Amino acid sequence: MYNISLKELQLKLQTDFQKGLSSKIHLQRLKKDGENLLEKKQGTSAIGIFISQFKDPMVLILLAATLISVVLGEYYDAITILVIIFINGILGFIQEYKAEKSLQALAKLTSPKAKVLRDGRIVNVDTKDLVVGDIVFLTSGDKVPADIRLIEAYSLEVDEAALTGESVPVQKDSSILVEGKNIAEAVNACFMGTSVTKGRGTGVVIATGMNTAMGKIARMIQKAENDPTPLQKRLAQLGKVLVSICLVVSVMVVLLGIWRGEEIYKMFLAGVSLAVAAIPEGLPAIVTVCLAIGVQRMLRRRAIVRKLPAVETLGCATVICSDKTGTLTQNKMTVEKIFLDNKYIDITGNGYNPQGQLLEKNKVITKDNKMLQKLMEIAVLCNTTRLLKKILKLKDYLEKI
Known part of the structure; x- marks a missing residue:
C-alpha cells in the first residue's frame, strides 16, 4: 500500500478520492469487515475478581486446613482461619475492583470522531464506522482514526511515539513512494493511535480495526501469557515447602506415637492438628495489606495498578532500559521561564x-505589564491547542479514588 501510486491505490480500493464512498458501499464494507475497533478481552466481573482472590496456593492450603479443622471438631480454629481468608479476599477485591472501574472510566472519557468525505459531502462520523476506502481529513490535534495512505499533506507532522517509540514528530509527504513494509519509514502514511501535531492532510483508509499496525500489536499482547510475579512464585514455593514439611513431621509424630503404644485414632488426630497449626494463617493477609499500601501510594502519584502483585513486580525492577530518545516521559511540556526585556519571569503550576x-x-507580576500581556496574546493566537474540560475531569476523578 505504501509503494504504489495513488491512481493504482484508488483502483485497488475501489473508491473515489473526490467524492468518497457512497453510503450504500460504506454499509456493505462495514458489514463485511466489521467496526473499526480493537478487540478487547472481556472485562472481569466483580464476582470474578472476588473469586480470583482465593486462587492463591497459600489460601488454598488454608481452606484445606479449615476443612480439616471442621472434621476434627475444632470449630474456633476453622472460624478464625475463615475470617482471615475473608479479610484477605476483601482487601484484594477492593483494590482490584477500584482499579478496574478507574480504567473503564478512562475509556469512557473519549468519544472519538473523524471527518470524512461521504457521498461527496464532508461529515463527522464515529471512528468505529470507518471502512477501507473512506477519505479522511486530518488537522493539527487530531488522533489518526485508522491506517491511512496520504493523498495530500501540507506541513503535516505526526507524533508516532505510541507506535514506534520515536518522540520526535515525523514529517509526512504524500508524494513519496516507500519500498518495504517498515511502518517507521512509511512517510506517506499515518497510523491508528498516533497524533497529528502540525499541519493538515487528506488520506484514504487502507486498514481498520485489528488489521491496522496498532491492531497487530494488540493481538500480540492478547496472546501473551500472564506469568506469575516473583512474589507469587516464592509464595507458591513456600506453600509447597510448608505442606511437605508439615506432612513429614505429622507422619513422623503419628508413627512415633503408634510405636510407643498410643491409639492410632488419637495419634492421627494429633498429627492432623499439628499440620493445621503449623500453617501461617496470617501470611496471605499480611502480604495483601503490604501490596494494598503500595497501590495506594501509586494512586497518589496518578498511577492505576490493576493487579496487586504488579506493585511487587515494579519494586523488583533495578534497571529500566529505554532507547536513545529516552521516550519514558510524561508526554507533557510545561513552560517554566520567560525571558522578556532582558529579564527572567518564573511561571508556577504544572501540567494541564x-x-x-x-x-x-x-x-507576583500585575496585569499592568503591557509587554507581557502582548506576549501572552501572541502565544494564545499563534497555536491551535485547546484545553478540554475532559482532561480536568479526569484529573479530578483520579484525585478522588
Missing part, C-alpha cells in the same frame, strides 16, 4: 491544570 502565577524576583 490552568493554575499558577507569573513571578519576577519572587514577586
Whole structure:
C-alpha cells in the first residue's frame, strides 16, 4: 500500500478520492469487515475478581486446613482461619475492583470522531464506522482514526511515539513512494493511535480495526501469557515447602506415637492438628495489606495498578532500559521561564491544570505589564491547542479514588 501510486491505490480500493464512498458501499464494507475497533478481552466481573482472590496456593492450603479443622471438631480454629481468608479476599477485591472501574472510566472519557468525505459531502462520523476506502481529513490535534495512505499533506507532522517509540514528530509527504513494509519509514502514511501535531492532510483508509499496525500489536499482547510475579512464585514455593514439611513431621509424630503404644485414632488426630497449626494463617493477609499500601501510594502519584502483585513486580525492577530518545516521559511540556526585556519571569503550576502565577524576583507580576500581556496574546493566537474540560475531569476523578 505504501509503494504504489495513488491512481493504482484508488483502483485497488475501489473508491473515489473526490467524492468518497457512497453510503450504500460504506454499509456493505462495514458489514463485511466489521467496526473499526480493537478487540478487547472481556472485562472481569466483580464476582470474578472476588473469586480470583482465593486462587492463591497459600489460601488454598488454608481452606484445606479449615476443612480439616471442621472434621476434627475444632470449630474456633476453622472460624478464625475463615475470617482471615475473608479479610484477605476483601482487601484484594477492593483494590482490584477500584482499579478496574478507574480504567473503564478512562475509556469512557473519549468519544472519538473523524471527518470524512461521504457521498461527496464532508461529515463527522464515529471512528468505529470507518471502512477501507473512506477519505479522511486530518488537522493539527487530531488522533489518526485508522491506517491511512496520504493523498495530500501540507506541513503535516505526526507524533508516532505510541507506535514506534520515536518522540520526535515525523514529517509526512504524500508524494513519496516507500519500498518495504517498515511502518517507521512509511512517510506517506499515518497510523491508528498516533497524533497529528502540525499541519493538515487528506488520506484514504487502507486498514481498520485489528488489521491496522496498532491492531497487530494488540493481538500480540492478547496472546501473551500472564506469568506469575516473583512474589507469587516464592509464595507458591513456600506453600509447597510448608505442606511437605508439615506432612513429614505429622507422619513422623503419628508413627512415633503408634510405636510407643498410643491409639492410632488419637495419634492421627494429633498429627492432623499439628499440620493445621503449623500453617501461617496470617501470611496471605499480611502480604495483601503490604501490596494494598503500595497501590495506594501509586494512586497518589496518578498511577492505576490493576493487579496487586504488579506493585511487587515494579519494586523488583533495578534497571529500566529505554532507547536513545529516552521516550519514558510524561508526554507533557510545561513552560517554566520567560525571558522578556532582558529579564527572567518564573511561571508556577504544572501540567494541564490552568493554575499558577507569573513571578519576577519572587514577586507576583500585575496585569499592568503591557509587554507581557502582548506576549501572552501572541502565544494564545499563534497555536491551535485547546484545553478540554475532559482532561480536568479526569484529573479530578483520579484525585478522588
